[in-house]
Amino acid sequence: QCKYFTKATDLAKWIIEKKIKVGSVVVDATVGNGHDTFYLAEKVGKEGKVYGFDIQDSALLNTKKRLVNNNVFDRVELIKDSHEKLDAYVKEKVDLVIFNLGYLPGGDHSIVTKPESTIKAIEKSLLALKKYGILLVVAYYGHKGGKEEKEKVENYLRNLDQKQFNVLKFDFINQINNPPILFGVEKKG
Template identity: 40%
Template sequence: MKYLGNVVNAYKIIANDYLKPGMTVIDATCGNGNDALFLKQKITHSGRLYAIDIQNDAIESTRALLKTNGYDEDENLVLKQCSHETFDFLKSEEVDFIIYNLGYLPKGDKSIVTHFDTTLKSLNSAMYHLKHGGLIFILCYRGHEEGAEEFIHMNSFLANLSQSEFDVLKMAFTNQKNTPPLMWIVERK
C-alpha cells in the first residue's frame, strides 16, 4: 500500500492518530461502509458511530459490512437513511469527529450526488455539534459537474470561517491528473 497515494489514505493516516475508543463520530455519507468500518474499529464498541446516507443501498451495504466484521446495530451503532442536511437526531449531543465524502456512491447511481446547498447546511449543523478540539474531514470528489460546483462553494465557505473559532487545512495532490479529489480538515478550537 502506498503511504499517501490519495486523499483517503491521507485522511486515514491523520484520523488513525486522532480517533480513540469511546469517541462519538459521524459518517455523514456512509456510501459502501468502508469509512464506517474504519471509524468503528478505531472507536471500538464503547464509541458511538452514526452512519447516515440518503440512499437505502448505501445503508444496506454499510450494515452488511459492519455486521460481517462483528458490529451489530445498538445504541452505539446507529444507521440512518436520511439526508446529511441536519443532524437533528443528535439533539444536544456533541461529537468528536465527522467525515463527508462528497460526490456520488461508488458503483452506484451517478445521477444521485451531494449538492453544495445541503452540504453547507450540514456543515453548519456539524459545527454546532462538534466538540472543541473535534475534527471534520471533507473529501471532495470534484471531477464531475456537480462536484466542481460543490468544490467552489465549499472552498469559499471554509476559507471564510472565523480563524478564532476554527482552523481549516486544505490538502490536494497537485501532480495527479483528471481533477483528483481534495480534502479539507476543520478543527474547532
C-alpha cells in the same frame, strides 16, 4: 509509488488514526458502501458511537451487512435521511465528522451530494464538534456539478472565523484527472 502522500482518503485515515480512540463519538455523513463507517466503528470500539447518514437504501443495506459481518454493528446507528438534518439525530457533541462528496461508487451516478445541503450539513457538523473536534471533507469533483460543489465548500470553509477554527486543504497540485481534495477543520479549544 508514494508511501505517504498517496491520496486524500489515506490522509483522512491518518488523521482519524491520530484523533479517534475507544469511546469516541463520530459521524459518517456520507455512508456510501460503508468503508469509512466500518473503519470508524472499529476505532471507536464497543464504548464508542458512530452515526451514519445516507439517503440511499442500497448504501445503508450494504453497509449494515458489512458491519454485521464484522461484528461492529452494535455501536453504529445508520440513519436514512439527509445529513443536513444532522441536529435532529445527533444530540451529543462529537469528536469527528467525515464527508465523502460525490456519488456512490458502483451506484447511480446521478445521485450526488449537493452544495446547498452539504454546506448546511457542514455548518451543523461544526456546531456539533467538541473542542478540538475535527471535520474532514473528501471532495471528489470530476463528475457533473462536482466542481461547483467543491468551490462552494471551499469558499464556505475559507471564511470560517480563525479565532474558532483552523482550516486546511490538501490538494495534489501536480496531478491530472481531478484527484479528490481533503479539507480539514479543527475546532479550537
